Amino acid sequence: EQFTDLIAESLSKPKGRVAVELLPGQRITHGGSRNPVVIVKVESIGALxxxxxxxxxxxITNFCQEVLKVPKEKVIISYYDLAPDKVGVNGSTVAATRL
Structure with a gap:
């Protein structure tokens, strides 16, 4: 829930619009090392x-360092700016619900 709060606040979005998927225990190597790594994918309509x-x-990096104890060089973040007509929710697209 802490991460959801952080993302919602940073993106200026309501918590109800933030989805977080955690996949602990994944076998990921980064830089040839199996030390802990955090990979974050942020998809948002705007705010990017x-x-x-x-x-x-x-x-996000500060959170990962302070709460998860993962060094900043092991935090990888990708951002995807989504078009409202490419996001479906509640049986329609975000673009259609804004009309």
């Missing part, structure tokens, strides 16, 4: 300008 992603990256 260059300045936004820098701010989000700082917050």
């Amino acid at each position: 300008s260059s300045d936004d992603t820098i701010r989000h990256t700082q917050k």
